[in-house]
Amino acid sequence: xSKQTQRKSMDYVKKEYKRTRTMPANWYLSSYEYKFNITxxxxxxxxxxxxxLVANKCSGCNRVFFPPRLVCxxxxxxxxxxxxxxxxxxxxxxxxxxxKDENSEVQEKPMVLVHHDGADxxxxxxxxxxxxxxxxxxxxxxKAHWKDNPEGGLMDIEYYDLMDDDAxxxxxxx
Amino acid sequence: MDKVGIVGYNQVKxxxxxxxxxxxxxxxxxxxxxxxxxxxxxxITTVISATNDYYDGRTISNCFTVEVGGGYxxxxxxxxxxxxxxxxxxxxxxxxxNHKLAVIWGGSMPSCYPYHSARLYETDxxxxxxxxYVNDITSSGFQMRAYMEKxxxxxxxxxxxxxxxxxxxxxxxxxxxxxxxxxxxxxxVLEAEIYADPVTELMVAPPCDxxxxxxLAPERQAVKITDKPVWITGVGWNQETxxxxxxxxxxxxxxxxxxxxxxxxAGISNPRNDLDVAELFEVCAHEELIFTEALGxxxxxxxxxxxxxxxxxxxxxxxxxxxxxxxxxxxxxxxIIEAVKQIRGEAGQYQVGDVKRAVASGQIGMCAQNNILYVxxxxx
Ligand SMILES: [Zn+2]
Numbered sequence: 100x101s102k103q104t105q106r107k108s109m110d111y112v113k114k115e116y117k118r119t120r121t122m123p124a125n126w127y128l129s130s131y132e133y134k135f136n137i138t139x140x141x142x143x144x145x146x147x148x149x150x151x152l153v154a155n156k157c158s159g160c161n162r163v164f165f166p167p168r169l170v171c172x173x174x175x176x177x178x179x180x181x182x183x184x185x186x187x188x189x190x191x192x193x194x195x196x197x198x199k200d201e202n203s204e205v206q207e208k209p210m211v212l213v214h215h216d217g218a219d220x221x222x223x224x225x226x227x228x229x230x231x232x233x234x235x236x237x238x239x240x241x242k243a244h245w246k247d248n249p250e251g252g253l254m255d256i257e258y259y260d261l262m263d264d265d266a267x268x269x270x271x272x273x
Numbered sequence: 274m275d276k277v278g279i280v281g282y283n284q285v286k287x288x289x290x291x292x293x294x295x296x297x298x299x300x301x302x303x304x305x306x307x308x309x310x311x312x313x314x315x316x317i318t319t320v321i322s323a324t325n326d327y328y329d330g331r332t333i334s335n336c337f338t339v340e341v342g343g344g345y346x347x348x349x350x351x352x353x354x355x356x357x358x359x360x361x362x363x364x365x366x367x368x369x370x371n372h373k374l375a376v377i378w379g380g381s382m383p384s385c386y387p388y389h390s391a392r393l394y395e396t397d398x399x400x401x402x403x404x405x406y407v408n409d410i411t412s413s414g415f416q417m418r419a420y421m422e423k424x425x426x427x428x429x430x431x432x433x434x435x436x437x438x439x440x441x442x443x444x445x446x447x448x449x450x451x452x453x454x455x456x457x458x459x460x461x462v463l464e465a466e467i468y469a470d471p472v473t474e475l476m477v478a479p480p481c482d483x484x485x486x487x488x489l490a491p492e493r494q495a496v497k498i499t500d501k502p503v504w505i506t507g508v509g510w511n512q513e514t515x516x517x518x519x520x521x522x523x524x525x526x527x528x529x530x531x532x533x534x535x536x537x538x539a540g541i542s543n544p545r546n547d548l549d550v551a552e553l554f555e556v557c558a559h560e561e562l563i564f565t566e567a568l569g570x571x572x573x574x575x576x577x578x579x580x581x582x583x584x585x586x587x588x589x590x591x592x593x594x595x596x597x598x599x600x601x602x603x604x605x606x607x608x609i610i611e612a613v614k615q616i617r618g619e620a621g622q623y624q625v626g627d628v629k630r631a632v633a634s635g636q637i638g639m640c641a642q643n644n645i646l647y648v649x650x651x652x653x
Contacts, residue, residue, distance in 0.1 A: 136294040
């Protein structure tokens with residue numbers, strides 16, 4: 100490219116690229132169906148119906164996964180043992196979300212990583228509605244709030260209730 | 274180029290609606306490849322995947338495939354193209370001298386999303402999308418008609434490729450069941466449902482669910498892992514313009530450039546004599562002919578005259594090619610695996626005699642915008 104052509108194309112950039120116009124268009128990529136083979140998770144799903152929790156354990160590294168995992172990435176094997184865990188937990192960490200409700204009022208809501216007693220991993224969950232954000236702290240004791248009639252699905256735990264610091268469950272789990 | 278060897282591979286069978294979760298299918302492919310090579314998780318030093326955020330239904334999708342793909346606490350990255358391009362990245366990682374074993378995997382599950390609709394979003398939102406309904410299939414229609422018109426070819430010439438590949442697929446246990454048809458005829462292909470005239474359903478590589486994995490190692494490690502390493506002796510890749518209107522669709526200029534680069538690297542001067550078999554990623558039957566010509570196996574416009582059956586003059590896609598199953602992001606990697614099987618003599622019913630040197634191709638984009646070609650060779 101000659102110097103002159105190059106200079107001209109730079110002029111083009113300077114002069115003609117100054118104005119842009121937006122174009123309305125959709126970026127809607129239709130539907131997606133997530134497939135999840137439930138065979139491996141049967142023990143977990145069955146116990147949920149009885150309001151009980153199980154985690155799975157990797158024979159390679161002995162880590163206890165809750166929620167249960169299909170594969171332990173560290174060992175590249177399927178965790179093959181099931182262990183009972185409590186429905187009591189601790190707040191591993193939390194963040195506060197600000198969400199608009201139906202009246203467009205901004206509500207503060209703590210989103211938490213919940214660490215179940217007996218597990219090595221945490222899961223994402225919500226705290227009970229009405230929990231004052233100021234009361235949330237790391238390692239705060241909490242307890243699963245079950246649906247009235249659990250169906251053996253992932254939504255059987257609706258949210259986590261706060262436990263009193265002197266709760267009986269808490270002492271048991273120590 | 275230092276010698277880099279393919280030391281293991283594994284492919285999950287193609288299904289139109291697999292009874293698998295996405296996570297498990299990747300695990301089966303990768304764990305299978307590691308097991309087949311007699312290796313362990315800790316042997317993996319780098320992992321490159323080929324997936325697509327939309328095909329996985331989540332953004333930065335290699336976040337969630339880390340554990341099953343063998344990338345936990347490893348050097349890991351993703352290529353949002355064909356599996357054959359992921360292998361290029363893996364090859365470069367090995368050539369950097371920093372890695373002893375690369376896992377390359379790719380694939381997706383189109384049973385979870387409308388593949389051909391998603392590809393409508395590949396066109397330009399300003400100039401193309403508002404004007405016409407163009408996706409991979411309609412653009413294949415442009416390409417097929419341009420190719421036939423230029424060289425005076427008939428639809429039968431194109432249908433013959435589909436017949437050959439579907440018959441070959443019948444011998445390949447990993448091909449898509451719906452694509453395996455030992456009794457298919459030219460009229461079956463021509464009378465199948467019209468997808469985008471002149472393209473019919475049976476000319477299109479059917480999107481399906483599968484994941485494939487390949488293991489790469491530098492020479493020192495490769496010879497320790499297997500006594501049948503397959504060496505990558507040449508690679509070339511090339512990309513042409515995005516806009517279909519700027520290209521000559523009756524030929525594949527990018528494949529011509531890719532082939533030249535790969536042949537130069539491998540020291541191939543007469544591809545027809547120097548190569549024994551080709552595994553090509555054809556999105557549509559006519560593309561196989563266009564590639565055959567671009568690879569210099571026949572003159573332009575003479576593609577249909579070459580006998581490319583398993584026992585023909587120059588076998589192309591003995592496995593059934595992409596017409597035997599086209600799992601997005603895996604297909605090019607599967608072509609590489611099939612070429613490796615031919616070299617190692619592991620192709621079973623569709624083995625092409627004694628194969629010393631093979632080529633395998635991958636592609637991405639409408640009308641094969643971007644092509645990549647590998648030259649693979651056995652031990653001697
Ligand atoms: Zn483990």
